[in-house]
Amino acid sequence: xxxxxxxxxxxxxxxxxxxxxxxxxxxxxxxxxxxxxxxxxxxxxxxxxxxxxxxxxxxxxxxxxxxxxxxxxxxxxxxxxxxxxxxxxxxxxxxxxxxxxxxxxxxxxxxxxxxxxxxxxxxxxxxxxxxxxxxxxxxxxxxxxxxxxxxxxxxxxxxxxxxxxxxxxxxxxxxxxxxxxxxxxxxxxxxx
Amino acid sequence: xxxxxxxxxxxxxxxxxxxxxxxxxxxxxxxxxxxxxxxxxxxxxxxxxxxxxxxxxxxxxxxxxxxxxxxxxxxxxxxxxxxxxxxxxxxxxxxxxxxxxxxxxxxxxxxxxxxxxxxxxxxxxxxxxxxxxxxxxxxxxxxxxxxxxxxxxxxxxxxxxxxxxxxxxxxxxxxxxxxxxxxxxxxxxxxxxxxxxxxxxxxxxxxxxxxxxxxxxxxxxxxx
Numbered sequence: 121x122x123x124x125x126x127x128x129x130x131x132x133x134x135x136x137x138x139x140x141x142x143x144x145x146x147x148x149x150x151x152x153x154x155x156x157x158x159x160x161x162x163x164x165x166x167x168x169x170x171x172x173x174x175x176x177x178x179x180x181x182x183x184x185x186x187x188x189x190x191x192x193x194x195x196x197x198x199x200x201x202x203x204x205x206x207x208x209x210x211x212x213x214x215x216x217x218x219x220x221x222x223x224x225x226x227x228x229x230x231x232x233x234x235x236x237x238x239x240x241x242x243x244x245x246x247x248x249x250x251x252x253x254x255x256x257x258x259x260x261x262x263x264x265x266x267x268x269x270x271x272x273x274x275x276x277x278x279x280x281x282x283x284x285x286x287x288x289x290x291x292x293x294x295x296x297x298x299x300x301x302x303x304x305x306x307x308x309x310x311x312x
Numbered sequence: 313x314x315x316x317x318x319x320x321x322x323x324x325x326x327x328x329x330x331x332x333x334x335x336x337x338x339x340x341x342x343x344x345x346x347x348x349x350x351x352x353x354x355x356x357x358x359x360x361x362x363x364x365x366x367x368x369x370x371x372x373x374x375x376x377x378x379x380x381x382x383x384x385x386x387x388x389x390x391x392x393x394x395x396x397x398x399x400x401x402x403x404x405x406x407x408x409x410x411x412x413x414x415x416x417x418x419x420x421x422x423x424x425x426x427x428x429x430x431x432x433x434x435x436x437x438x439x440x441x442x443x444x445x446x447x448x449x450x451x452x453x454x455x456x457x458x459x460x461x462x463x464x465x466x467x468x469x470x471x472x473x474x475x476x477x478x479x480x481x482x483x484x485x486x487x488x489x490x491x492x493x494x495x496x497x498x499x500x501x502x503x504x505x506x507x508x509x510x511x512x513x514x515x516x517x518x519x520x521x522x523x524x525x526x527x528x529x530x531x532x533x534x535x536x
Contacts, residue, residue, distance in 0.1 A: 192414050192443060235444050236437060240437055287528075296518040
């Protein structure tokens with residue numbers, strides 16, 4: 121049990137996917153303008169991450185033992201189909217949520233955080249529960265980073281930023297500062 | 313009718329995305345090749361493929377390996393996609409491109425593992441993550457799937473070269489400041505105190521931010 125909690129917090133803050141491992145930067149830079157959108161994007165990501173973790177565990181346990189060279193190709197197929205299925209289910213069950221998520225849903229396919237999760241899970245040899253804890257932690261970390269970024273950007277909008285620094289450069293500087301702050305969590309590692 | 317991702321959405325760093333080449337606009341071969349190097353540089357201008365740009369550029373050697381691997385995958389998939397552009401059905405084109413890309417990435421990963429095991433270990437999961445590098449998918453959708461093989465190859469060489477230049481720029485700055493070395497050779501002697509922050513994750517964000525600032529300042533509209 122302690123292991124699971126540790127995996128969760130490690131994935132969420134110590135090795136935060138976005139700020140420490142640079143995975144899932146695209147939505148981080150692209151859709152972090154509003155807190156509300158950021159939250160929704162985060163929720164969609166957690167959902168896909170958890171489903172991916174389950175499928176990757178099944179693939180690793182039952183199929184890839186016999187054909188390790190198919191790893192990458194099968195992962196990407198699983199992710200692409202999962203996103204497609206999730207999209208169809210949400211469209212059928214809750215058209216309102218579907219409209220709110222809009223283009224973010226299909227874009228999750230090309231989000232490196234999802235494939236990154238699958239690969240890290242494989243490299244570290246996580247079992248079923250460990251993989252689940254890892255996925256939820258990683259998703260929570262992504263959401264945390266997105267929401268933090270969005271709230272900072274909402275405030276910065278009112279500030280008088282020089283024209284040259286506006287746009288991506290400013291977002292990257294904020295991201296760097298956030299990343300610097302998150303490095304403080306590395307202290308958790310040594311005290312465990 | 314097409315229930316798929318449009319090319320514009322694949323440019324995941326949405327704000328900086330450059331327009332795809334205009335159809336019927338015949339550019340000379342030189343233009344195909346040089347466009348990716350500077351004017352439409354995938355990283356510094358279009359802001360694509362930022363994950364590897366920030367994650368593996370803590371040393372020049374890693375940047376070089378990543379650049380070469382991406383170059384190989386981009387060139388290989390562009391050639392294949394351009395060759396089979398009439399065979400691939402429109403409805404499943406994105407999935408087909410991803411499969412082609414994943415195949416080349418698997419080859420690149422095996423090659424790297426065999427030729428440079430140390431670097432393969434240092435790059436870790438990021439070699440496999442070339443699959444989701446939007447530069448590659450973006451070029452297939454926007455260029456290779458509509459152009460003859462020769463032009464697709466030139467475009468891939470240009471874009472791959474541009475990506476490599478950006479990676480080496482980042483890797484150079486970060487390694488020189490962060491470790492005081494270039495390709496492992498000490499530059500400043502023992503009295504140099506390295507800026508450790510530069511080779512840590514925040515250094516990646518800051519280096520790219522200042523590169524973009526410098527480019528923005530250089531390209532700023534000059535008042536008379």
